[in-house]
Amino acid sequence: MNRREFHRHLFSALVTTAAAPRAVLSAQPLRVNGARLNGWLEALSAFGKNELGGVTRPAYGAADVAARSYVLELMRAAGLDTTIDPVGNLVGRVPGQEPRLSAIGTGSHIDSVPEGGRYDGTVGALAAIEVARTLDDAEQRLRHPFEVIIFQNEENGKVGSKALRGEDPARYMDFVTNSGLTVRDGIRRIGGDPDRVQEAVRQAGSMAAFLELHIEQGAVLEAARVDIGVVEGIVGIRRWNVEVHGFANHAGTTPMDRRQDALLAAARLVDAVNQIVRQRPGRQVGTVGSLRAEPGAANVIAGRAQLTIELRDLSMQVIDALFEAIEARARVIGQETGTRFEFRSVYRTEPATCSGVIGAVIDSQARAQGLTTLSLPSGAGHDAQEMALLGPIGMIFVPSRGGISHSAHEYTEPAQIEAGANVLLHTLLHIDASLDA
């Protein structure tokens, strides 16, 4: 049974319909405290604040360590029973009314890229705590055990969530992160134990559901003037390094029809990647972000060129088909230009499909609150995609102004964040009421 079949199996008989839940919890007027949530966001942005107005808070750095202490306090104040798991994730638990049920989790991360923004990760992390706090304030216990997870180091390898789903520690332990520390030393610094990370691993299928609220990091919702994005899944990614072999020669003495210009061939491939990706219907994206020519002088025809190709889509089959078309075009360009292309696959991450049932719940709960919705894929990676092995996942997006992310200019309005947190709360309540796993 693959992951998708597993989720379908798990959900098949359990959820009656998303629009008509068996329980009536979602009919309650329960609301998060938006002012409190946005106040926490403001307070959190002081940790690692940079002169650009954003934050530089790489995992394991001093600002991250201090921010984690602050967040741990918020979790305790929300009535969560907190622990730092051996990987260094902050985990807060509330027992369920029906202990035989698996836990429902929600959370995100609070680390940032260097010169990052204030909203990426933090919105979902603090909204998860705000949801716990709202339930605690209302003295409302879920049927399922409830977990808030603040994953360590999302931005530099999704270490916390990958470790949780059983990634081989050898693949990340000695990686030198943006903080300057290896993951191993970083785990020690944030209170984990690198020799015991296997104890943090969760069993496949051990969670009833996992939800993540996140800023969109694109401009799709903003452009469509929509409040809430219902994420269909997190795209798979493949990357290639491409080398173009031509022949370096004198730019003055070599006639146009006797050239083997590696840069010309590379340029044609850049255009071809764009054309091939765009001409197929769908929301796949393809990017050449890097291109270098050698020797790289104005008066020398390039003998070599190097470029990267990245393709992303919810379907790995689509990515592979696009790549086949790109390779075929490269052969034609090679013949036209007297050059040769060499493709080396350097990165591959599988797509993660969000649960359609949870998606339908997100959609109906948002609409019930008077919010508009749009289904879309997530072009960026998120912790939730790693959690997909442990149970069905759902992701809620709120708009990003101008689609800007990983920048001090990252911005989501307080009201949009509050709306997202309320959708998270009621999606959680609905799932808790309707799900018997």
Next chain:
Amino acid sequence: MNRREFHRHLFSALVTTAAAPRAVLSAQPLRVNGARLNGWLEALSAFGKNELGGVTRPAYGAADVAARSYVLELMRAAGLDTTIDPVGNLVGRVPGQEPRLSAIGTGSHIDSVPEGGRYDGTVGALAAIEVARTLDDAEQRLRHPFEVIIFQNEENGKVGSKALRGEDPARYMDFVTNSGLTVRDGIRRIGGDPDRVQEAVRQAGSMAAFLELHIEQGAVLEAARVDIGVVEGIVGIRRWNVEVHGFANHAGTTPMDRRQDALLAAARLVDAVNQIVRQRPGRQVGTVGSLRAEPGAANVIAGRAQLTIELRDLSMQVIDALFEAIEARARVIGQETGTRFEFRSVYRTEPATCSGVIGAVIDSQARAQGLTTLSLPSGAGHDAQEMALLGPIGMIFVPSRGGISHSAHEYTEPAQIEAGANVLLHTLLHIDASLDA
């Protein structure tokens, strides 16, 4: 009177026809000593010989200084009255039978690019000395004063020939050359005097003619299986630095239709330069040799790109028309991609037209020796183009194997070099006999 008119004026009444000279010197069976000439070439290649089998002999370096001493000895042994002019050019003179006539000169350079070849410059420099030696051995004096000029530092700025035609010393004196020395210190090292370079300047129109034999540095002659290239002129060159302004963004979350991809725009311009240059009849060339994207990561859409454009042709009008078409195309690409192009002109050198009359003499003298000929432009710069201000110029090309130059793989057969030197000799004799200036 511009340069071209001046040459036309000078030549108009003087040369009857190239094919039917007034004097009969060219009917003599005078021939250079090919074995001697190729032996000198072999000996000269020892100065700065590198492990690749070529030479690294930048001007002013130890190998250049030693090679100049060797060549000066060859000049003296050829009966030339040698001096080092204040710029550092090696100048060898033989008085003419008719002292009222202006000098006819020939020569080239012996410095090389780093990791260069054995033939670039040296073939014409040593052939000039061999021609002098052949005349001296035959006790044959020309009507015109005869000069052999070995120009200093061709490869790193054509310093010797530019200085001779009156280039402002401020424009080259403090340039740091491939030897590590400034031109100023280099001139001192090779026996010139940087404070007296103005004394080396020759008056415009002061030479009756200047001839240069050189390897083609392209593959046109080889491909056409032709012995001798009659050079129509030395191309003009313009170079631009181009900056493309887009918007850096997340390669996963930014849909294809919302991108402002500076690298995509740059790539389309690379292809456009190639198309525009090729679709016009003629032998113009256009090259993008360098392209960089920023930030240059596989998962970030490039916000900026920088590239170079170089155009070469015998006509500056053609170059300017090509550039206009490229600029127009850039505007369209900018609109298509949401980017903006900024062109900065960074280099411009005017074309130099070879004398059609001398070209006809080269052609007829080559054919008279049973050699095949082809007219072609020189895509590379040469000392002769600087001499064009001092008098009409002619250039003779011999084939380069594979069109390879500025490389240890540079190669021209000894027989081809001998043939070129004999054409140089008889072109000189014909001009000397027919020209009364």
